[in-house]
Amino acid sequence: MFESSNSKGVETWRKKIAGRFESKDQYLIPALQYIQGQEGYLPPEAMEAAARHLRMPKSKVFGVASFYAQFNFKPQGRHKITICRGTACHVRGSARLLAKVEENLGVHAGETTEDMSFTLETVACFGACALAPVAVVDGKVSGNQTVSKLKQSISDARAMDSGKPGHKSTVRIAGNRASKKNVNRQTSRKSSGRKGRK
Amino acid sequence: MAKVTLTIDGKTVQAEEGSTVLEAASAADIDIPTLCYAKDLEPYGGCRMCIVKVEGIRGMPPSCTTRVAEGMKVTTEDDEILQARRMVLRLLMADHPSDCLSCPANLECELQALTKKLGVREHGLIHLDRQATLDESHPVFIRDMKRCILCAKCVRTCNEVVGAGAIGLINRGHRAEPAPFLGTGIKFSNCESCGECVEHCPTGALYYREPGPEPDYEVSTICPYCGTGCGLVLGVNKGKVIRAKGDPDNPINQGHLCVKGRFGSYEFVNHPDRLKTPLVRKDGELVEASWDEALDLVVQRFKESKGDKFAALASAKEPNEDNYIMQKFARAVMKTNSVDHCARLCHASTVAGLAASFGSGAMTNSIEDMEQAEVVLVTGSNTTENHPIIGNRLRHAIDKGTKLILFDPRDIPLAGKAVIWCRQRPGTDVAWINGLMHVIIEEGLADLDYVRERCEGFEAVEELVKSYTPERVSKITGVPAQDLVEAAKLYASGKPATIIYSMGITQHTTGTDNVKSLANLAMLCGNMGKPGGGVNPLRGQNNVQGACDVGGLPNVYSGYQKVTDPAARKKFEEAWHTDLPAEAGLTITEILEAAEKGEVKALYIMGENPMLSDPDVTHVEKALKATEFLVVQDIFLTETARLADVVLPAVTFAERDGTFTNTERRVQRLHQVIPPLSGCRKDWEIICDIATRMGYPMSYESESEIQDEIAELTPSYGGITYDRLDRGDQLAWPCPTKDHPGTPILHTKKFTRGKGKFFAIEYISADELPDKDFPMVLTTGRILEHFHTGTMTRKSKSLHALVPGPYVEIHPADARHYKIRDGEKVRVSSRRGSIELIAKVGRVDRGLIFIPFHFFEAAANVLTNPAVDPVAKIPEYKVCAARLEKSA
Numbered sequence A: 001m002f003e004s005s006n007s008k009g010v011e012t013w014r015k016k017i018a019g020r021f022e023s024k025d026q027y028l029i030p031a032l033q034y035i036q037g038q039e040g041y042l043p044p045e046a047m048e049a050a051a052r053h054l055r056m057p058k059s060k061v062f063g064v065a066s067f068y069a070q071f072n073f074k075p076q077g078r079h080k081i082t083i084c085r086g087t088a089c090h091v092r093g094s095a096r097l098l099a100k101v102e103e104n105l106g107v108h109a110g111e112t113t114e115d116m117s118f119t120l121e122t123v124a125c126f127g128a129c130a131l132a133p134v135a136v137v138d139g140k141v142s143g144n145q146t147v148s149k150l151k152q153s154i155s156d157a158r159a160m161d162s163g164k165p166g167h168k169s170t171v172r173i174a175g176n177r178a179s180k181k182n183v184n185r186q187t188s189r190k191s192s193g194r195k196g197r198k
Numbered sequence B: 001m002a003k004v005t006l007t008i009d010g011k012t013v014q015a016e017e018g019s020t021v022l023e024a025a026s027a028a029d030i031d032i033p034t035l036c037y038a039k040d041l042e043p044y045g046g047c048r049m050c051i052v053k054v055e056g057i058r059g060m061p062p063s064c065t066t067r068v069a070e071g072m073k074v075t076t077e078d079d080e081i082l083q084a085r086r087m088v089l090r091l092l093m094a095d096h097p098s099d100c101l102s103c104p105a106n107l108e109c110e111l112q113a114l115t116k117k118l119g120v121r122e123h124g125l126i127h128l129d130r131q132a133t134l135d136e137s138h139p140v141f142i143r144d145m146k147r148c149i150l151c152a153k154c155v156r157t158c159n160e161v162v163g164a165g166a167i168g169l170i171n172r173g174h175r176a177e178p179a180p181f182l183g184t185g186i187k188f189s190n191c192e193s194c195g196e197c198v199e200h201c202p203t204g205a206l207y208y209r210e211p212g213p214e215p216d217y218e219v220s221t222i223c224p225y226c227g228t229g230c231g232l233v234l235g236v237n238k239g240k241v242i243r244a245k246g247d248p249d250n251p252i253n254q255g256h257l258c259v260k261g262r263f264g265s266y267e268f269v270n271h272p273d274r275l276k277t278p279l280v281r282k283d284g285e286l287v288e289a290s291w292d293e294a295l296d297l298v299v300q301r302f303k304e305s306k307g308d309k310f311a312a313l314a315s316a317k318e319p320n321e322d323n324y325i326m327q328k329f330a331r332a333v334m335k336t337n338s339v340d341h342c343a344r345l346c347h348a349s350t351v352a353g354l355a356a357s358f359g360s361g362a363m364t365n366s367i368e369d370m371e372q373a374e375v376v377l378v379t380g381s382n383t384t385e386n387h388p389i390i391g392n393r394l395r396h397a398i399d400k401g402t403k404l405i406l407f408d409p410r411d412i413p414l415a416g417k418a419v420i421w422c423r424q425r426p427g428t429d430v431a432w433i434n435g436l437m438h439v440i441i442e443e444g445l446a447d448l449d450y451v452r453e454r455c456e457g458f459e460a461v462e463e464l465v466k467s468y469t470p471e472r473v474s475k476i477t478g479v480p481a482q483d484l485v486e487a488a489k490l491y492a493s494g495k496p497a498t499i500i501y502s503m504g505i506t507q508h509t510t511g512t513d514n515v516k517s518l519a520n521l522a523m524l525c526g527n528m529g530k531p532g533g534g535v536n537p538l539r540g541q542n543n544v545q546g547a548c549d550v551g552g553l554p555n556v557y558s559g560y561q562k563v564t565d566p567a568a569r570k571k572f573e574e575a576w577h578t579d580l581p582a583e584a585g586l587t588i589t590e591i592l593e594a595a596e597k598g599e600v601k602a603l604y605i606m607g608e609n610p611m612l613s614d615p616d617v618t619h620v621e622k623a624l625k626a627t628e629f630l631v632v633q634d635i636f637l638t639e640t641a642r643l644a645d646v647v648l649p650a651v652t653f654a655e656r657d658g659t660f661t662n663t664e665r666r667v668q669r670l671h672q673v674i675p676p677l678s679g680c681r682k683d684w685e686i687i688c689d690i691a692t693r694m695g696y697p698m699s700y701e702s703e704s705e706i707q708d709e710i711a712e713l714t715p716s717y718g719g720i721t722y723d724r725l726d727r728g729d730q731l732a733w734p735c736p737t738k739d740h741p742g743t744p745i746l747h748t749k750k751f752t753r754g755k756g757k758f759f760a761i762e763y764i765s766a767d768e769l770p771d772k773d774f775p776m777v778l779t780t781g782r783i784l785e786h787f788h789t790g791t792m793t794r795k796s797k798s799l800h801a802l803v804p805g806p807y808v809e810i811h812p813a814d815a816r817h818y819k820i821r822d823g824e825k826v827r828v829s830s831r832r833g834s835i836e837l838i839a840k841v842g843r844v845d846r847g848l849i850f851i852p853f854h855f856f857e858a859a860a861n862v863l864t865n866p867a868v869d870p871v872a873k874i875p876e877y878k879v880c881a882a883r884l885e886k887s888a
């Protein structure tokens, strides 16, 4: 069975990648980093294009990409909030912190708000346990977090955006459409852990 | 290879240098447990079950990745090793479900067997059930990843053996599992459904939906589908064929199979729709009749239609013996040379073209030999779908460093492996081949010594291709000039380079020209008669090579001895004790025309289905209906059989002995797996019965005796006997004598015709080009999951579930233009007719549409153009003008 692919998207990406990297296995990770740098995540057609250019199976490209936590498979929000769920942070109330932020943004950890403004994530330990609980907003690590401090960061970010919606967000929304299919596909898999064998 | 001596458990063992400790131990009958090792895969060292101790090496290295060395001292088992192995098992069990009794692999699972063997009852660790995928998307097998032990055998099989690369290991740690791209269901991936991963999985993580009972016995025979000729081992339970496995002793497939071989090869054999009694038309209806009644009628009508009033179709699906008997019947009993078969429709241009260039119209090198090529040029062959096991071996060769140049307008699976992929406009092959020769000559890359010494006619070609500059060729073919130049240089750089082609080259009105052009290119670079070189037409059907070899053609007896040659005729007249007609007979397309005009009154069709396979089938139907007396001999009531006056039930390949000659000219032996179903008879027996009743006694003890007669009369088959084949001799013709080893590579010292002949050939366009009313180019072909007219594959449950019906491939941009969405119903029309089918967006080039021809409910050949190649009379299946619209 062959699958139909968006050959136009693949071809555009293939040209971009071919312009930057030789067709050698060792350029897989740099190519993936390049794609993520452009797009904030790895769109399926871009991974397919990388596979084409490097002449390797796309399942391998996905396998390698999924091995590393640094790669995203869904479009990311303009702002990224990461809350630590390590032991030290847990002891100092990171669960409540996370719950409140989830409530505030209306998304669960690992998800992105519908307007593409925030992606909420968790991490196992930042290695800054002395400052627990720790959160990172747009790359800035700050310790001794409280719910109100985080809410402040969120509204600061919103205020920053409201001045200039423009170009960047349209790009992201276009990307979002493509990824929704992908999300659906992934959630349509069944987890054997829950459903058991038939 | 050099041998090294080592000691394993105190035993002195000799092993080949470069082999592993595990291999050395198993050769010495010392058993080391494994989980991730497989004979046909590269060593992996992932499971650590096979650990051993080696004196002087710290720790316990895995024996499957440790190479033997002179004087090495190995211990394969002691308490410490056993403890470590038990720990491996306990860790695996800790996140493995503990419900063996309800597992589909119960009693066949390697993990289970090892826990028992090493006495591990409880893992004694904290149990953690894996949150893993249960993928039930595939109609044939299930992937239950919570039973996966991450041995990666499936992933490695799919990459190393199959070459599809449909699955990889994704995620890491506790969430790791083998999965397709994006983690989708396997059905939506590029999985080729071959089942090799299921065969390799040591646990119940991969299993067939319907595993079937254990066989009572197994018999090895040959796959009835494509020209690759893979060996099968068929399992029989209670008299029914219930499973197929790859034959590890067959040199072609080495135990592996494609989806058709694995599921399609037996599922039709015991199908309830099999014909079991003769049918005779009475008052317009086909009604059951006895063999005597049916044969008496046939004999009476055949007696009235001797000579030019009779024609027969032999069959590329049937063994050599039956084809030989059929042509003998037509010639000796019916006194006509009008016997042909569907080879006319696939490779007649190959036979004509290569015979003119080299003197022999077949694949010049062997399949195995292909792996020695530095560069492979593939054109007009969707190898991984139509000759899957050859495709797999090609992908394997590419992974080992062979470079692929692909000329194909469609985005076929091989495109992802090609160094250069050119999408030529259909019907422009002569132009790009001339273009490559232009560049090779300009750049001084031609092997002129070889050309001077071994070939003739080069000057005219040299002159002709001067005008085929990359720029001009680019305009004709649509391939960028730069790509043409690079392709030419790459092909010329291959020492040696081989050419593989198939119907994309032959099925054109310029088919013979295309073939001769490829022959020119190969000779220009001195690639003929060498290992890893050659011009290799992949023949479509299991026995299309054999059916031609034994004389199923209107102009030649067996071994291509011309009917018009008085000496040859005399030889056959003497052998057959009768006089034979002196003029060549009609080709398949001419037979149908003559039938329509009422000139051919009786037509005898064995195992062919022209109602789907021939171009412009509306016309074919008219011709068959106009035929006064039509006899069809087949295993199912095919579309053609429905029109017959008498239908005779034949046996399948599984119910008989015989020989098939595969695409590389190698003769292989079929073995009877089950007795003929009651009511069915072997084709050659039926024909002999008719001949005898007509007063020309024909009788043979067995297929072996027929083969002996073929050998006697056919120089190239002279040394081929059942005894030799049963002994395991691999015999590719020419094999003139009983002690001849066969000829895997042709034209080594000189060409069969003496000198290789260059032909200067100008490009001419296809017969029917797109215009205002029919703006698209339609091309047709086969797909992985089905075969030919679907008579067998569509009766296979698994193959049917995989691809249940007809579709047309459309480029995304064209789809947008016609506002057609994937999965929507569309109408495709040509000057000859119109059909309705589902749209699949992707894969073809812009302006092109592709329709597989397997499906009677939307027969692609309603649309195709019956215009033929003037020399070979092969119709132009690959190009016609068509119109696409949304269904109302």
Ligand code: SF4
Residues within 6 Å of the ligand: B147, B148, B149, B150, B151, B152, B153, B154, B155, B178, B197, B200, B201, B202, B203, B205, B206
């Ligand atoms: S699915 Fe089977 S073959 Fe594949 S990694 Fe898991 S256990 Fe091994």
Ligand code: SF4
Residues within 6 Å of the ligand: B154, B157, B158, B162, B164, B165, B166, B167, B190, B191, B192, B193, B194, B195, B196, B197, B198
């Ligand atoms: S069935 Fe064949 S192609 Fe599909 S995943 Fe398994 S090995 Fe790969």
Ligand code: SF4
Residues within 6 Å of the ligand: B223, B224, B225, B226, B227, B228, B229, B230, B253, B257, B258, B259, B260, B261, B262, B387, B388, B389, B390
């Ligand atoms: S490659 Fe051809 S011969 Fe081999 S199993 Fe598949 S269909 Fe049969």
Ligand code: FES
Residues within 6 Å of the ligand: A084, A085, A086, A087, A088, A089, A090, A124, A125, A126, A127, A128, A129, A132, A133, A134
């Ligand atoms: S647990 Fe949060 S930083 Fe270590």
Ligand code: FES
Residues within 6 Å of the ligand: B033, B034, B035, B036, B037, B044, B045, B046, B047, B048, B049, B050, B051, B062, B063, B064, B065
């Ligand atoms: S068999 Fe050797 S490590 Fe798995």
